[in-house]
Amino acid sequence: MDLGAGELRTFVPAQDFALSQAFYSALGCELEWSDDSLALFRVGASRFYLQRYYLKEWAENCALHISVQDAAACHADISALVESGRFPTVRVAAPKREPYGALVTYVWDPAGVLLHLAQWDEG
Template sequence: MIDLRAHDVRSFLPAQDFALSKAFYAALGCTLEWSDEDLALFHLGGARFYLQRYYVNEWADNCMLHISVQDAAQCFADVSQLIGTGRFPGARVSAPKQEPYGACVTYVWDPSGVLLHLAQWDRA
């Protein structure tokens, strides 16, 4: 077995409208750590991810990010209010749903179609 000694894994997310997507993730509470014209590094909790000025519809429609949260219902309310402002065309949210694998999940689609799973895990 190869020992990579990995200490960090970061995903790359597509952005159809880079500025709009950067603003969306910032509004969700992600901290922008660094950015240039084509790439942005965000920090959320103990993790980081890249947002890039690159978009392929098939990729965006199949790209997902799972985020463990404390309260999926509160996330639904907060994201619904954010999307309701009209600032983020294309973004949408669905009500929390109990999934068979043990999490209550609020699904959020970013302005590019990337699916975020805001998952509250059962405490049992």
């Protein structure tokens, strides 16, 4: 079977749709389109849908893995964003070397979705 597939886009839950849109915009994701219940964001060469739908169990088991150039710089920038108080439920962890070959900064979005900001080792 050949699906003729092109791009894979995931759906991400939002407990507070407007707050989550503001958070992803603050991270540098580009809002390409939105209506009252769905927003399409571009991050690098990829896209994802943020939706006005929240289920705690789903949000806390949803994750996005995003390749970045500098995990430490991401940590510093997001730490400043957290300290600003604009996103009170957002958390960020210091970069951690993972055994699969990446330095990863973990970020929990306003709904509890886990972002893996992964800087890959050269080689």
